[in-house]
Amino acid sequence: MLHKLADLINMFNLVTLDRLMIGGSALFVLIVLIFWITRRKGRSSDAAWLPPELQGARLIGVESDLSLRGEFNINGRLDRLYQLEDGRYVPVERKNHRQARVFSTDKLQLSIYRYILECNGHPVAPYGFVVLPHFNHAMKTKLYDRDYVRNRLKRYALLRAGQIDPKRESNGKCTKCSHANRCAA
Amino acid sequence: MGRSKTWSVTEIVAAEYCEQKVLHDQRYGNRPTREAQRAMRDGQRDHDRFERDGLAQQAGQDSRCYIATAVFGGDAIETNELRDWRDNWLSLHSAGRAFIQAYYWASPTLVKLFAHIPGANSVIRTILRGFLRLLGGRNHAA
Numbered sequence: 001m002l003h004k005l006a007d008l009i010n011m012f013n014l015v016t017l018d019r020l021m022i023g024g025s026a027l028f029v030l031i032v033l034i035f036w037i038t039r040r041k042g043r044s045s046d047a048a049w050l051p052p053e054l055q056g057a058r059l060i061g062v063e064s065d066l067s068l069r070g071e072f073n074i075n076g077r078l079d080r081l082y083q084l085e086d087g088r089y090v091p092v093e094r095k096n097h098r099q100a101r102v103f104s105t106d107k108l109q110l111s112i113y114r115y116i117l118e119c120n121g122h123p124v125a126p127y128g129f130v131v132l133p134h135f136n137h138a139m140k141t142k143l144y145d146r147d148y149v150r151n152r153l154k155r156y157a158l159l160r161a162g163q164i165d166p167k168r169e170s171n172g173k174c175t176k177c178s179h180a181n182r183c184a185a
Numbered sequence: 186m187g188r189s190k191t192w193s194v195t196e197i198v199a200a201e202y203c204e205q206k207v208l209h210d211q212r213y214g215n216r217p218t219r220e221a222q223r224a225m226r227d228g229q230r231d232h233d234r235f236e237r238d239g240l241a242q243q244a245g246q247d248s249r250c251y252i253a254t255a256v257f258g259g260d261a262i263e264t265n266e267l268r269d270w271r272d273n274w275l276s277l278h279s280a281g282r283a284f285i286q287a288y289y290w291a292s293p294t295l296v297k298l299f300a301h302i303p304g305a306n307s308v309i310r311t312i313l314r315g316f317l318r319l320l321g322g323r324n325h326a327a
Binding site for chain 1: 190191192193194195197198200201202203204205206207208209210211213215216217218220221224227228231232235236239240242284288
């Protein structure tokens with residue numbers, strides 16, 4: 001009787017194990033399929049835009065929170081941070097631009113991240129990348145040096161303190177601005 | 186100069202776009218137009234995908250094995266056997282590398298999901314041990 005019971009349990013275990021293995025395999029196949037489909041639907045994969053400079057680099061940060069305390073207090077979140085084999089960091093930002101170009105805002109943004117990293121003691125390459133998924137391309141951009149960024153931060157501080165007159169834009173940017181009527185008045 | 190105030194990089198960069206807008210935002214609040222809101226929504230969706238891809242890539246560089254670590258422990262024999270299989274067999278084939286990427290893409294979510302299902306870890310352990318037995322058999326046969 002006990003032998004029969006043991007056989008039954010054994011058989012049950014085998015059947016259960018078989019089922020679990022089939023179920024587990026099916027789950028993994030499903031995961032691979034979902035992953036493959038979402039990658040195909042995506043506008044770009046990393047392999048498509050990754051520039052030669054970052055091919056051997058290590059991705060050390062995704063949505064990295066960076067902060068600086070001292071003369072200026074700044075917080076920011078960097079899309080990606082790579083580390084080259086020589087130890088230097090390279091900041092990367094993704095942008096939805098419809099034109100294949102780096103805007104001055106992109107360059108300043110990456111340069112501020114460089115400034116924060118350097119002020120925190122990290123070595124940073126003199127360039128960064130703007131990833132443009134619509135073009136499957138990462139555009140390399142030379143970053144501003146510390147003195148330049150520091151001057152821009154000083155100007156921003158003066159602007160916010162109301163100690164300097166703001167520069168007004170008068171080109172096409174205003175059409176998208178919710179304050180356009182205020183400026184016109 | 187208001188040095189104690191903390192600014193975001195986004196705020197500072199907005200001044201590059203238009204300094205007057207920065208002051209208007211400060212005074213009246215930042216109310217994006219509908220067109221800008223739509224662009225922001227689209228941008229956020231794509232941005233989330235970029236983040237997920239990045240996390241998957243980062244996990245792929247990682248020596249961890251999420252599910253095995255969760256159910257067996259980081260230094261368990263089973264976890265190390267699965268790592269060996271990943272590094273010495275899966276990673277040598279393009280389909281295997283795709284599988285690794287898919288695994289790292291999905292496994293953090295799966296681990297969180299399993300944590301909420303009573304008994305899930307023991308089921309996963311059974312599956313993985315069975316799988317390792319198969320691997321062992323194949324390796325011995327080879």
